[in-house]
Amino acid sequence: MKIVAVEAIPYSIDYRKPLRFASGEVHAAEHVLVRVHTDDGVIGVADAPPRPFTYGETQRGLVAVVETIFAPAVLGLTLTEREVAHTRMARTVGNPVAKAAVDMAIWDALGRTLDLSVSEMLGGFTDRMRVSHMLGFDTPEAMVDEATRMRSDYGIEVFKVKVGRRPVSLDTAVVRALREGLGDDVELYVDGNRGWTASESARAMREMSDLNLTLAEELCPADDVLGRRWLVQQLTVPFVADESAVTPADITREVLGGSATAISIKTARTGFTGSQRAHHLCEGLGLEVVMGNQIDGQLGSACTVAFGAAFDLTSRRAGELSNFLDMRDDLLTEPLQIRGGELAVSGRAGIGVDIDPDKLDRYRLDT
Incomplete structure (x- = not known):
């Protein structure tokens, strides 16, 4: 070995x-x-x-x-x-x-x-996760159409909406269109990727207060320490730290400093070993966790669901597991399948997927 x-x-x-x-x-x-x-x-x-x-x-x-x-x-x-x-x-x-x-x-x-499957070795809590689909910047009509298609084709009913544009009204209009177009049964949450200021974020969340959002992620930069703390104190939904809270030390700093109340874990940046550390810390601090997406392909998504399904805490919320659907192709011998809004853990040994050598030869850049 x-x-x-x-x-x-x-x-x-x-x-x-x-x-x-x-x-x-x-x-x-x-x-x-x-x-x-x-x-x-x-x-x-x-x-x-x-x-x-x-x-x-x-x-x-x-x-x-x-x-x-x-x-x-x-x-x-x-x-x-x-x-x-x-x-x-x-x-x-x-x-x-x-x-x-x-x-x-x-x-x-x-x-x-x-x-043994990695998910079993980590904890083996469940064999599947609900799926959240990430919607990037576009017109309200295009984003509603994409979400409607994802709901119809794959049964997905949780959507993460990318926001952070200026003016703020561009994004609040999109989120309102999604709520009106998809109805009250669909879960919506927003991710600003640090695009707004703290005051813009506060204004946007007030404007969307009637839309039943469930989370707000990285609306403003973490280095705006006082502004972000001020923002988090007035929100009525969990504020998710993502790129600002990669390591356990980051998580501790953001949470104890009042700058976050939930954490995004991404196996693509902390692996399985580092993600375990983050999970155990979040569990000890009583934090909610979202399994995030690094704009992963199918191999990365298989890693995310393997980890997320291994623990109670990480499997409670829908994981961001579907953006490989936007890729024209992938490297796996057997494509991942989202059915009924869920992605199942492979159950096979290791991560549970295999690389197609012909596809790798086609897309690799070092030959």
């Missing part, structure tokens, strides 16, 4: 339409596939989606740091020495997505070796 090689393979798959939000936009899944090889011939896989506008990582940077720093750090370790791998990678500042992908590929390889 010793790690003998680590690969970082860049690839690119187009989206059918760009996803637009306050901190950037994405036209293609320009990701990095990480593969961990063992001396037993087992290969664990995970996906690394760079988000330069959020964490500063790029596709080329991910390949470089995995190949030159993290691979040498974990070579020779056994798959059960995950804490050693975590500690060695933690010596390097930043690079959360690269660290997470190596971590999850090790977990996948361990699960394949033991013939």
Whole structure:
């Protein structure tokens, strides 16, 4: 069970339409596939989606740091020495997505070796999660049409609405159109990606107070310390810290400082090991948790549902698991299926999915 090689393979798959939000936009899944090889011939896989506008990582940077720093750090370790791998990678500042992908590929390889699913190894609380679909910037008509299609085709009834534009009325009009078009049975919540000021956020939430929103995420920047604390104190829904609360230390700072009342956990940036730490802290502090989406492909979504379904706390709310539906293709041999508004855990060993070698050859950028 010793790690003998680590690969970082860049690839690119187009989206059918760009996803637009306050901190950037994405036209293609320009990701990095990480593969961990063992001396037993087992290969664990995970996906690394760079988000330069959020964490500063790029596709080329991910390949470089995995190949030159993290691979040498974990070579020779056994798959059960995950804490050693975590500690060695933690010596390097930043690079959360690269660290997470190596971590999850090790977990996948361990699960394949033991013939156990990662979700079982983590906790095995349930075998599925409700799905939340993320709606990017567009006109009210287009966003209502997309949500209606997702509801009709996949049974999804929870929607995360990207906001944060100026003027604020652009977004409040969209959310109102969604509520009117979808009815009262659908759950809506908003994510500003730090696009508004604290005062703009307060105004927007007042204007939408009759729309029965359930969460508000990263409406204003976390470094506006006093403004964000002032905003959170007046909200009547949980304020979710996402990119401002990646590590346990971040979570502690934001919550005890009064700048957040709920947390988004994304396996794409904290892996399974770091996500466990975040989950246990949130459980201890009595915080609500949302399993977030890093604009993941199917491999990333499989990781998210594997972790989210492993615990009671992380499976209570719908997980953001559906944005792979916007991709023109994917790398998996068997596509993920959302049915009745739910995504089931594979149940197979490891993360439970396999990479199609022909598709990887088609989309990889290093050949």
